Amino acid sequence: MSLGGAGVQPDPLFDAIFERQCTRSVYDGRPVPADDLTAMTEAARVAGCSVLLVTGKPKMEQVLELIIAANTAQVEDPGFVSELKHWLRFNPAEAVSLRDGLYSACSGNPSLPSWIANPAFGLVFTAEGENAKCADQVRSSAGFAVFVTDRNDAEHWVQAGRSYQRFALAATALGVRHAFLNQPVEVARYRPELAALLGAGDRRPDLVVRFGYANPMPRSLRRPVSDVITAA
């Protein structure tokens, strides 16, 4: 048997892979046209997972309230803060040497020498400050996409990730940016409240993504695949 010359099937989601990023900035407030919202949710269709869109301002404020409540719980949890700090890269030298974690420039924060950043972090990372950032981010966004799954098992966690990735690529292809605000699913006691607010019934919110329009931000660095997956 030989392979035929079927040619390359162009796919806008494939073409968006290099452009996609989590854009953690304040957006410009413009709404996303209905046709584009439909295309993004259609692209995200996978078995066992649905995308619930929230674009009305009053409902977005209610989701923001849960984000702020859960964010406050996280910022006041010393275990969470120490793990977060472990993953922060405060300047280009740290980002390039480790090639993982969250580089400050990706979130619009200034670059600082490690000897200043480490002691200063506890002073500037406050619930009040972080909550104000979340509020600006949400109020400048066009909406939320919440990924809800039918069951809480490994198969459905993967389906939520696939659905998100397809949504993110379709959004990117349409010039729409996105970022996670997952606090209400990360702090377990807020997850049922989020499900009730969205009318999700028995389904489980797994990922909370805001979307809208903004310029790109600096990209996250990643280690090469050969660094993290080795052949047996």
Ligand SMILES: Cc1cc2nc3c(=O)[nH]c(=O)nc-3n(C[C@H](O)[C@H](O)[C@H](O)COP(=O)(O)O)c2cc1C
């Ligand atoms: C399951 C999951 C949950 C995440 N939750 C958050 C979050 O709540 N807030 C946030 O700022 N980033 C969150 N991130 C975003 C990652 O930090 C981001 O994907 C990573 O920095 C890679 O950057 P990129 O997506 O721009 O390439 C999450 C990522 C994953 C995979």
